[in-house]
Amino acid sequence: MEEPALVLKDAVVRYHRLTAVDGVSLELRRGETLGLVGESGCGKSSVARSIVGLQPLASGTLSVDGETVRAGTRRKAGDAQSRIQLLFQDPAASLSPRLTVKTLLAEPLKIRNVYTAERFAEIVALAESLGLGQQLLTRYPHQLSGGQARRVALVRALAANPSIIVADEPTAGLDISVQGELLNLLRSLRDRLGLSYLLISHNLNVVGRVTDRVAVMYLGQIVESGPTASLFREPAHPYTQALLSANLTLDPSRQRERIVLTGELPNPSNPPSGCRFHKRCPLAQPKCAADAPPLLAGTGARSVACHFPLVSAAPIPRQAIAG
Ligand SMILES: Nc1ncnc2c1ncn2[C@@H]1O[C@H](COP(=O)(O)OP(=O)(O)O)[C@@H](O)[C@H]1O
Ligand SMILES: [Mg+2]
Structure with missing residues (x-):
């Protein structure tokens, strides 16, 4: 079988004496969308943050494209973990308020030291294909709608050239119609760019619509997993x-x-x-x-x-x- 895009094994995340994630194992296959669901506070964001290296694993292992990432280390540019991008729950908070959309979109290229006018034009074209017209380039984050801010965050994530996107509550706070648009967009990008997604949500309607498989989390542990259709039809x-x-x-x-x-x-x-x-x-x-x-x-x-x-x-x- 083809090597999975990401394997998390026996992951433990602690905040002082609180064990927020207690032995979670997940496997994300190439090109699939895996859902992670559970009530608020069950540890979903902690899993997400540990996968992207923002929160160290107290124990357990993470491997990306077959390469093991050392638990507890912060990621560096160019390492395996940098192929994973996190879409934050609150996109506005992840966009610096003092930077224009243009600067925000150029930043990931500059961080990777690959900025050229040509590459930037590609990013702008990508943004346009997602409905972010050129006229938005001079705006600041507070001048964007919720849907636009999310798309700017998405283009920024894509500009980092990831193979995996971890989306933490990507549709929270959006109108139903905008939610649908964003989910369709994520799906078409996945197919176009060959991405794999870990989609985190407490909203089962969202997860049921777009995921291939789903893992259900309760109080820091996975209690059930399986193909989405079968699990939704007959939960065990x-x-x-x-x-x-x-x-x-x-x-x-x-x-x-x-x-x-x-x-x-x-x-x-x-x-x-x-x-x-x-x-x-x-x-x-x-x-x-x-x-x-x-x-x-x-x-x-x-x-x-x-x-x-x-x-x-x-x-x-x-x-x-x-x-
Ligand atoms: N930085 C932190 N410091 C202390 N406790 C935290 C921190 N972040 C999360 N927690 C706690 O860890 C548990 C899991 O939180 P979280 O991963 O945010 O869950 P979810 O994303 O499913 O809502 C909760 O009990 C939460 O209060
Ligand atoms: Mg959360």
């Missing part, structure tokens, strides 16, 4: 089911099977024993409070970390077969 983890039903309340046929999440996301500095979801899980059994279920591979490229997966098509735990 009660948490995935709850997230999906929270998003599908407008669909009356789904109302009946709705699982309501009770309680808050627990504090990651003091996670519950056993399965981290057991206190909020409507289907929890005594075993769930005692033993942490491992993430086990099953049929149809699906994996789930649950002692009592929901659907019959759900993976059969290897332990169950062995026992």
